[in-house]
Amino acid sequence: MSQSLTVKMLQAVRNVPIGYVVCGGIVCTVPALLAARLHNPLFCWSAIAAFWSYLSIPDNKSAKDCIVGLVFGMTGAVASGLGAWTMEWPPLAIVLSALFAFAGAYAQVCGARISTPALLTATAFAVSTAFPAKDFAQGLDYARYFLYGSLWATGSALLFQWCQNDQSDAVKPPVLWSALRENFTPKSNLFLHGLRVALSGALSVWMVQLWSLHYGYWMTLTVFLIMQPYMSSTLKMSLERVGGTFLGGAIAAVLGYVIHDPVLLAALILPVSIGTLAGRSVSHISYLMFLTPHFILVAQIGQSGGSELDLVFLRMLYSTGGALLAIIASLVIFPRWQTAEP
Numbered sequence: 300m301s302q303s304l305t306v307k308m309l310q311a312v313r314n315v316p317i318g319y320v321v322c323g324g325i326v327c328t329v330p331a332l333l334a335a336r337l338h339n340p341l342f343c344w345s346a347i348a349a350f351w352s353y354l355s356i357p358d359n360k361s362a363k364d365c366i367v368g369l370v371f372g373m374t375g376a377v378a379s380g381l382g383a384w385t386m387e388w389p390p391l392a393i394v395l396s397a398l399f400a401f402a403g404a405y406a407q408v409c410g411a412r413i414s415t416p417a418l419l420t421a422t423a424f425a426v427s428t429a430f431p432a433k434d435f436a437q438g439l440d441y442a443r444y445f446l447y448g449s450l451w452a453t454g455s456a457l458l459f460q461w462c463q464n465d466q467s468d469a470v471k472p473p474v475l476w477s478a479l480r481e482n483f484t485p486k487s488n489l490f491l492h493g494l495r496v497a498l499s500g501a502l503s504v505w506m507v508q509l510w511s512l513h514y515g516y517w518m519t520l521t522v523f524l525i526m527q528p529y530m531s532s533t534l535k536m537s538l539e540r541v542g543g544t545f546l547g548g549a550i551a552a553v554l555g556y557v558i559h560d561p562v563l564l565a566a567l568i569l570p571v572s573i574g575t576l577a578g579r580s581v582s583h584i585s586y587l588m589f590l591t592p593h594f595i596l597v598a599q600i601g602q603s604g605g606s607e608l609d610l611v612f613l614r615m616l617y618s619t620g621g622a623l624l625a626i627i628a629s630l631v632i633f634p635r636w637q638t639a640e641p
Contacts, residue, residue, distance in 0.1 A: 315577045322459045323353045324573035326452045327593070331568045334600050335561035341444040343601035348375060348448030350572065350593075351423070355416035356456045365457040371416035372449025375423045380442025382427030384435055389508045392428040393501050399424045400500035400523060405493035407528070408482045409475050422523045425500055429507050429516040491633040492528040499526065499628035503621065514598065514613045521621025526629065530636050533629045536583070537622035543587025544618040548611040551592035555607025561600050568596050591618075 327350045334342035352375070356368040378399065385392040403421030406414040423445065432438040482489050503522045507515035525536040558564055574589035595610050602610075 315580045318459065318463065320573050320576040322455060323350075323576040324569045326350070326353050326455045327572035327575075328565065328569040330448050330451065331565040331597055331600055332562065335565040340601035341440060342447075343597050344379070344441060345444045345448030345451070346568070346597050347594075348372070348379075348423075348445040349452040350575075351375065351419045352449040352452035353456060353576075355419055356453065357412060365453050365460065367412065367416060368449065368453035368456060371420065372446055372453060374416075374420045375449060376442040376446040378420050378424035379427040379430075379445045380438045382424040382438075383430040383432035383441040384438030386428055386430065386432055386508075387434075389505075392508065393505050396425045396428060396504040396519075397497040397501035401493040401497035403523070404496035404526070405479075405482070405489060407492070408478045408487075408489050413475065418523065421500075422520055425504055425519045425523060426516040428504050429512075429519070488528050488635055491635065492526070495628050495632045496523065496526050498632055499624055502628075503624060512617070514610070515617060517594075517614055517617035518621040518624070521618050522625050522628075525622060526625045528635060530629045530634055533625055537626050539583045540587060540622050541619050543584040544591050544615055546584070546588040547591025548595070548615050550588070551595040551614075552608055552611045554592060554596070555599060555611070564596050565600055568593060571596065 327346060330342045330346035330349055334340060334346065352368045352371055355371040357364045381395070382392065385395060399421035403414075403418035406417035408414075409417075427441055430441055432441060481487075484490055499522050500519065503519040506512070507519060512518070521540060525533065525540050527533045527536055554564075554567060558567065571589055571593045575586060575593050578586035578589050591614060595607070595614055598610055599607050
């Protein structure tokens with residue numbers, strides 16, 4: 300059994316698209332370097348937007364698929380600006396978080412090509428509700444910098460596709476509206492999944508705002524990204540999330556203890572983000588093992604003062620809290636246990 304697993308892991312490593320992950324590493328690193336050199340923490344939000352945008356673009360498709368990243372950039376910018384702006388009206392932020400969460404989770408009926416950017420847009424809104432925007436102008440700043448990062452990622456991906464001379468045909472789009480209509484019923488498991496994510500996501504946003512949790516949006520992000528239509532899948536994702544976060548937290552602690560210069564920390568995002576993107580092709584734990592130091596390094600660059608060990612502790616704490624919240628929600632809100640479609 301272990302030998303078979305090892306063979307599968309080695310095969311997955313060999314199948315990692317090297318050009319794609321290196322390009323993605325550069326995409327993620329440049330905004331972080333700008334944040335460090337210009338002492339502008341808003342570029343850290345651009346770095347996150349660049350990473351999410353790169354994830355939203357199919358990695359082995361034609362250049363036409365880069366339009367997905369462009370659409371995500373625009374919707375994510377609106378969502379993040381709106382989320383930051385509604386921070387002054389917590390009830391509105393909570394209600395909108397639930398609506399965004401439902402839409403993002405329910406989009407699974409359209410397939411991964413649509414559901415990935417949809418869920419990331421919902422995540423961008425929910426995360427932004429924890430940002431310190433006191434008026435519309437500050438909310439607009441978050442929207443602008445999100446768009447900067449997304450345009451940078453999309454343009455880089457487009458250039459990479461052209462350099463690869465990719466002539467593959469674009470995937471024929473699925474019939475979206477019929478799928479959305481057919482599943483918009485309480486009898487649909489994906490409809491119930493959307494409700495679970497909406498309620499648990501709104502609850503996490505409420506908790507972050509109620510207790511003014513510093514970096515509490517990591518808990519919200521965890522809830523949005525690990526909840527699955529079935530309890531068994533959610534439990535598996537939760538355990539992998541916690542395990543990968545603790546492993547990655549140890550890496551981040553060592554890096555933060557040894558290196559304190561913001562520019563060097565930003566430069567470290569290059570190998571870490573390459574590992575993050577490569578890890579997606581290997582296993583969920585390996586992906587999270589690199590994703591954790593990736594996000595912690597970005598947060599360290601963006602914060603004024605503070606300890607990297609504090610960030611590691613908070614990342615572990617909120618990831619664990621988000622995983623527990625996701626498991627509890629899956630147990631009590633329209634629970635579904637089977638791993639196959641009914």
